[in-house]
Amino acid sequence: xxxxxxxxVADALEKVYGSGDIATRxxxxxxxxxxxxxxxxxxxxxxxxxxTLLNLLGLLDTPTSGVVRYNGEDTGALKPSGxxxxxxxxxxxxxxxxxxxxxxxxxxxxxxxxxxAGVAVNDAERRRGEELLxxxxxAGLGDKNANQLSGGQKQRVAIGRALMSEPELILADxxxxxxxxxxxxxxxxxFRRVNAERGTTFLIVTHDRRIAQQxxxxxxxxxxxxxxxxxxxxxxAEKD
Amino acid sequence: MLSLRIAARFLKTSPGQxxxxxxxxxxxxxxxxxxxxxxxxxxxxxxxxxxxxxxxVTLLPPDGETTLPGSYAERVLDSEPLATDAVxxxxxxxxxxxxxxxxxxxxxxxxxxxxxxxxGLSGRLVEGAxxxxxxxxxxxxxxxxxxxxxxxxxxxxxxxxxRTGAYVVSGVFDLGAAAANERLAFTAAQTAAAALGLETDAxxxxxxxxxxxxxxxEVAERLASELxxxxxxxxxxxEELLSGLQAQxxxxxxxxxxxxxxxxxxxxxTLAISAVQKTRQIGILKAMGxxxxxxxxxxxxxxxxxxxxxTTGGIALGYALIWGFSFAPVxxxxxxxxxxxxxxxxxxxxxxxxxxxxxxxxxxxLDPIEVIQSG
Ligand SMILES: Nc1ncnc2c1ncn2[C@@H]1O[C@H](COP(=O)(O)OP(=O)(O)OP(=O)(O)O)[C@@H](O)[C@H]1O
Ligand SMILES: [Mg+2]
Numbered sequence: 157x158x159x160x161x162x163x164x165v166a167d168a169l170e171k172v173y174g175s176g177d178i179a180t181r182x183x184x185x186x187x188x189x190x191x192x193x194x195x196x197x198x199x200x201x202x203x204x205x206x207x208t209l210l211n212l213l214g215l216l217d218t219p220t221s222g223v224v225r226y227n228g229e230d231t232g233a234l235k236p237s238g239x240x241x242x243x244x245x246x247x248x249x250x251x252x253x254x255x256x257x258x259x260x261x262x263x264x265x266x267x268x269x270x271x272x273a274g275v276a277v278n279d280a281e282r283r284r285g286e287e288l289l290x291x292x293x294x295a296g297l298g299d300k301n302a303n304q305l306s307g308g309q310k311q312r313v314a315i316g317r318a319l320m321s322e323p324e325l326i327l328a329d330x331x332x333x334x335x336x337x338x339x340x341x342x343x344x345x346x347f348r349r350v351n352a353e354r355g356t357t358f359l360i361v362t363h364d365r366r367i368a369q370q371x372x373x374x375x376x377x378x379x380x381x382x383x384x385x386x387x388x389x390x391x392x393a394e395k396d
Numbered sequence: 397m398l399s400l401r402i403a404a405r406f407l408k409t410s411p412g413q414x415x416x417x418x419x420x421x422x423x424x425x426x427x428x429x430x431x432x433x434x435x436x437x438x439x440x441x442x443x444x445x446x447x448x449x450x451x452x453v454t455l456l457p458p459d460g461e462t463t464l465p466g467s468y469a470e471r472v473l474d475s476e477p478l479a480t481d482a483v484x485x486x487x488x489x490x491x492x493x494x495x496x497x498x499x500x501x502x503x504x505x506x507x508x509x510x511x512x513x514x515x516g517l518s519g520r521l522v523e524g525a526x527x528x529x530x531x532x533x534x535x536x537x538x539x540x541x542x543x544x545x546x547x548x549x550x551x552x553x554x555x556x557x558x559r560t561g562a563y564v565v566s567g568v569f570d571l572g573a574a575a576a577n578e579r580l581a582f583t584a585a586q587t588a589a590a591a592l593g594l595e596t597d598a599x600x601x602x603x604x605x606x607x608x609x610x611x612x613x614e615v616a617e618r619l620a621s622e623l624x625x626x627x628x629x630x631x632x633x634x635e636e637l638l639s640g641l642q643a644q645x646x647x648x649x650x651x652x653x654x655x656x657x658x659x660x661x662x663x664x665x666t667l668a669i670s671a672v673q674k675t676r677q678i679g680i681l682k683a684m685g686x687x688x689x690x691x692x693x694x695x696x697x698x699x700x701x702x703x704x705x706x707t708t709g710g711i712a713l714g715y716a717l718i719w720g721f722s723f724a725p726v727x728x729x730x731x732x733x734x735x736x737x738x739x740x741x742x743x744x745x746x747x748x749x750x751x752x753x754x755x756x757x758x759x760x761x762l763d764p765i766e767v768i769q770s771g
């Protein structure tokens with residue numbers, strides 16, 4: 157029997173924005189594998205190509221060349237509807253900017269991926285949602301309009317939205333970029349817990365080395381290339 | 397149904413914009429309902445005045461004959477589903493002479509019930525009673541005024557063969573047209589037979605009324621082929637009136653088309669603006685895995701909701717205008733035409749849907765990365 161295919165494979169991903177004189181080679185052949193249950197981070201300077209990479213992995217954008225595989229399946233061969241289905245069910249995305257729907261309440265925003273999947277939200281999910289709101293420091297804000305929150309609160313709602321549909325993989329682009337250190341701390345604690353309890357895989361983009369130190373594996377992007385991919389003992393980092 | 401829910405929320409969160417476009421559609425549809433009902437009622441009124449109390453199809457003896465059998469009236473009613481009344485009549489002309497004065501009369505003899513079915517005389521009497529016993533005669537208001545005769549008076553008429561007939565006036569009618577009120581008179585069938593010297597089953601014409609006045613041409617053709625008779629329909633003898641009505645219908649249709657175009661442009665531009673305003677939200681929804689179809693349907697639903705709201709409001713407003721018109725000092729009233737209103741509703745909603753096609757297609761083609769990247 158063949159070995160189970162890894163959750164995610166990035167194979168020689170290249171991304172060129174524009175063409176001719178103004179062409180930017182944002183990614184120059186990035187390859188790596190992510191197994192189910194990993195808790196990894198991507199670091200790199202501003203403009204190094206982290207968001208570009210995450211957008212490709214999140215099936216929001218298509219690579220100029222190279223392949224993104226989920227569970228062994230080449231996503232380049234999928235129809236738009238197939239990609240949309242993976243985005244909805246397999247992946248939870250936390251964007252660099254929160255991207256909430258201003259017309260909807262906090263709670264509605266949280267369950268939107270479920271509604272898109274056509275799933276009715278039952279009592280158990282409602283309780284889980286309440287707990288998530290509580291853990292994210294948003295208790296009692298569920299009925300508030302998403303527009304009436306502070307930037308940091310919005311960001312936390314976006315995190316709740318990604319976690320709410322219990323995806324296999326969370327792709328997070330600077331998820332705590334505009335949170336203070338204690339809120340940021342709480343978010344990573346929550347991520348860790350979800351990773352441990354549910355085996356959810358995390359790939360977190362950050363330019364903050366201290367945050368990266370708290371993950372099990374650090375991938376470094378420099379100028380569109382993967383220059384480092386090292387395991388990291390986050391428990392030893394904590395002791396420093 | 398998520399598409400519907402999102403559409404409703406989008407509309408709810410920009411109430412001013414939604415209210416404006418609904419008002420726009422409502423005014424358009426109200427204009428449609430009002431103008432349409434006005435023209436239709438106006439024409440119905442005109443047609444009713446013209447042919448409401450006269451035969452729509454008249455059967456005359458075929459070439460070479462001078463009479464028709466009376467049984468044709470029953471055969472018409474039996475075989476022609478559109479025929480509501482049919483009566484066998486005997487027509488003769490007579491002259492009223494009183495000293496220097498002489499007035500020509502066209503007398504129609506037939507069964508009291510049958511005559512009433514065509515001419516509605518019982519409801520148009522101004523004096524006397526609606527009876528047609530032997531030797532009784534009903535005369536018009538104009539004739540009664542000119543000659544001074546009234547119910548109970550005796551009337552002597554000079555008959556075509558030179559004899560004089562003596563009749564008793566039983567009532568005076570007003571058919572609403574001067575010519576008919578001066579010239580027309582009615583007697584019983586057997587009275588007319590005596591005046592004409594005809595046998596019992598010989599009639600000069602069969603007069604027919606239909607449930608649909610505009611079917612008269614085809615009914616006339618059908619009857620002419622089924623019965624041994626010549627059929628004449630009212631449309632053949634009223635061509636000018638008909639072409640006038642047609643011109644009126646044409647211009648009313650044109651007004652309505654322009655109103656619809658204006659409504660369509662209004663909805664289309666509002667939806668296009670809304671689609672641009674909501675590009676970001678659509679991109680987010682798609683990034684979370686909403687399919688192209690459901691995303692596009694958001695705008696179809698918006699259009700449907702706006703169309704339904706505007707059409708309902710427009711029909712209500714149209715009814716209100718029609719109701720308001722009933723207080724206007726004009727000699728006829730507008731009836732709201734249910735069929736016309738149904739058409740307006742269907743057209744209103746379809747126009748709304750059609751004008752959402754472009755934003756819907758644009759939306760379904762939107763790539764989420766366009767939104768996610770631009771921050
Ligand atoms: N839509 C685009 N069109 C053209 N160039 C782009 C586009 N998006 C990104 N780039 C370029 O690609 C490169 C990588 O951008 P990317 O957003 O991936 O960087 P990043 O590592 O996420 O940076 P940051 O830490 O500031 O978010 C940059 O040089 C950027 O200017
Ligand atoms: Mg970035």
